[in-house]
Amino acid sequence: xxxxxxxxxxxxxxxxxxxxxxxxxxxxxxxxxxxxxxxxxxxxxxxxxxxxxxxxxxxxxxxxxxxxxxxxxxxxxxxxxxxxxxxxxxxxxxxxxxxxxxxxxxxxxxxxxxxxxxxxxxxxxxxxxxxxxxxxxxxxxxxxxxxxxxxxxxxxxxxxxxxxxxxxxxxxxxxxxxxxxxxxxxxxxxxxxxxxxxxxxxxxxxxxxxxxxxxxxxxxxxxxxxxxxxxxxxxxxxxxxxxxxxxxxxxxxxxxxxxxxxxxxxxxxxxxxxxxxxxxxxxxxxxxxxxxxxxxxxxxxxxxxxxxxxxxxxxxxxxxxxxxxxxxxxxxxxxxxxxxxxxxxxxxxxxxxxxxxxxxxxxxxxxxxxxxxxxxxxxxxxxxxxxxxxxxxxxxxxxxxxxxxxxxxxxxxxxxxxxxxxxxxxxxxxxxxxxxxxxxxxxxxxxxxxxxxxxxxx
Numbered sequence: 162x163x164x165x166x167x168x169x170x171x172x173x174x175x176x177x178x179x180x181x182x183x184x185x186x187x188x189x190x191x192x193x194x195x196x197x198x199x200x201x202x203x204x205x206x207x208x209x210x211x212x213x214x215x216x217x218x219x220x221x222x223x224x225x226x227x228x229x230x231x232x233x234x235x236x237x238x239x240x241x242x243x244x245x246x247x248x249x250x251x252x253x254x255x256x257x258x259x260x261x262x263x264x265x266x267x268x269x270x271x272x273x274x275x276x277x278x279x280x281x282x283x284x285x286x287x288x289x290x291x292x293x294x295x296x297x298x299x300x301x302x303x304x305x306x307x308x309x310x311x312x313x314x315x316x317x318x319x320x321x322x323x324x325x326x327x328x329x330x331x332x333x334x335x336x337x338x339x340x341x342x343x344x345x346x347x348x349x350x351x352x353x354x355x356x357x358x359x360x361x362x363x364x365x366x367x368x369x370x371x372x373x374x375x376x377x378x379x380x381x382x383x384x385x386x387x388x389x390x391x392x393x394x395x396x397x398x399x400x401x402x403x404x405x406x407x408x409x410x411x412x413x414x415x416x417x418x419x420x421x422x423x424x425x426x427x428x429x430x431x432x433x434x435x436x437x438x439x440x441x442x443x444x445x446x447x448x449x450x451x452x453x454x455x456x457x458x459x460x461x462x463x464x465x466x467x468x469x470x471x472x473x474x475x476x477x478x479x480x481x482x483x484x485x486x487x488x489x490x491x492x493x494x495x496x497x498x499x500x501x502x503x504x505x506x507x508x509x510x511x512x513x514x515x516x517x518x519x520x521x522x523x524x525x526x527x528x529x530x531x532x533x534x535x536x537x538x539x540x541x542x543x544x545x546x547x548x549x550x551x552x553x554x555x556x557x558x559x560x561x562x563x564x565x566x567x568x569x570x571x572x573x574x575x576x577x578x579x580x581x582x583x584x585x586x587x588x589x590x591x592x593x594x595x596x597x598x599x600x601x602x603x604x605x606x607x608x609x610x611x612x613x614x615x616x617x618x619x
Contacts, residue, residue: 183530183596190533194526201518204511214506215572221515222522222575224615233276234613240270241385241605248381248601252374260361263380268357270385274612275353275393282346284394284619289321291334291396292348298335304328306485313498321502322396325495328486329435330396349394356398359405359583360384366405366553367590369413370450371457371546379550379590382601386586387525387608391576395619397437401579404433404443412450415466416458423466427473434474435481438492439570439577442560446584449556453549496569504571512571520561523575524582525607527589527600532558535588550587557584576619 183191198221205220218225243266251259275281285292298304308328311319318324323331334348342351360383367376392398411426413419430447433440454463481488521528531554538551560581564570570577592600611617 187530187533187596190529191526194521194529197514197518198521198526201515205515208508208511213508213511214503215511216503216507217572219615221518221572222615222617223573223619224617226614227616228614229277229616230613231277231279233273233279234609237270237273237277237609237612240266240273241602241609244270244381244385244601244605245598247384248378248598251377251380256368256377259377259380260364263364263384264357264361266381267360267384267386267389268353271353271357271389271393274389274608275349277612278616281349281353281394285345285348285352285396291322291331292345293320294323294331295335295338298331301332301335302484304332305481308486309491309494312491312494313501318498324498326396326437327435327481327488327491329432329481330399330437333396333399333436352395352398353393355402356389356392356579358402360386362402362405362409363583363587364590366409366412366450367550367587369409369416369457370453370549370553372549372590375547375550375590377590378592378597379587382586382589382592382604383583385601385605385608386583387527387604387611388523388575388579388582388586390608390612390617391523391579391619395576395579397576397579397619400433400437400440401583403429403436404440404580405583407433408443408447408450411447411467411470412454415451415454415463415470418462418466420466420469423469424473427470427475428477429473430470431474431477435477435488438488438495439564440580442563443580445560445563446553446556446581449552453546453552456544457546499569504569507571509568509571513565513568516565516570516572516574517561519572519575520578520582522611523578524586525604527596527604527607528582528585530596530600531588531592532585534591534593535585538588538591550590554585554588557581557587560584573619575617 201221202219205215205217209215217223247262247266254262287293305328311317312324337343337347337351360380363383364376364379367373367379392401407426407429409426410422410429414422414424414426433443451467454467478488535551535554538548539555542548543552561578564578564581565574
């Protein structure tokens, strides 16, 4: 076996005891995560009982308690078994085959969870969704030029999701319609398809940034990501997929000196910001990836790639600005629209910590072990390239904290933070033998439980 192959297939030393038991500290972390979710639910109920307006049927997430099963329950359970099998062979499969199987499993996981509720094909028909305003778009250039003026304070203001996101989010669905893929079913499938790209994309990123063993171990974890409950179906799944592929293309292009990939990565990074205002915080992750690429290949080797990526991003900004949409001006209007609605009455003192409980619901309580492992990896071998997943995960945590403190993400963060949650999930590639196998099963089981016990709006 070659040195590279041996390095990729070698088990990742995670810093835990290599036995099959967790330490008391790890068990305490899991208990604290569960307690946070329970506390957020109980306190949310009490606040509503005393007159507070949360607009959460089942705090801390936007969902309704409605236990249910369907014929799709069995395929979903079978996919968990397939994920465990993939985990067993992740170290020995050819890299291309591993990515292909990982993507297929991930897409099937997303689709099966969405199908359990039985309404994925009509999910995007809500009057608050992007599809509602597509008939109002005749000319995309006029749409871009007039977009900011219809965010707030006018009788014909855009519907909720259109108004609080940059125009590219709506144009994504408009272009689908123009391509002959009109209607909620095609839109939903597009969300699932683009969102499913996140798993293989992050695996490629880790490999490019010097952590091939962790990249292999991440594939089954990414395929059974618990947040798949919200990838099928929400527009945020598109943001997740585009952002993930963007950082992959930029990182891979810089390390491998591929100008086309670098430029494409930059364009996609620019597109990410024009899909979601909050994804400006993804810049923390991008800068981390840049620094990690310098560690792997050196600044002289990667500088051209990252400069091309910056050029691509700048090109997107210039394009939209010349087309009449000024991101910074629109953001001011979005803040006015945001606090014109329920955000003005939702208590910050509750959501500033309940948002974190929603994040735990999205990524499962196993995410606290993932974060703890990232911290351990940084402490122990922060200068080692194999610590790349840890640094990226902690960058995701920073993005979450900044978003949380901003007050512009009150509630529904189980959906809004999908991109950041998946970034944190990268450190699952460092999962040690002590919880690698059962942790994967526990995370997937959590997703099954959430999907079958509540009806999510998204």
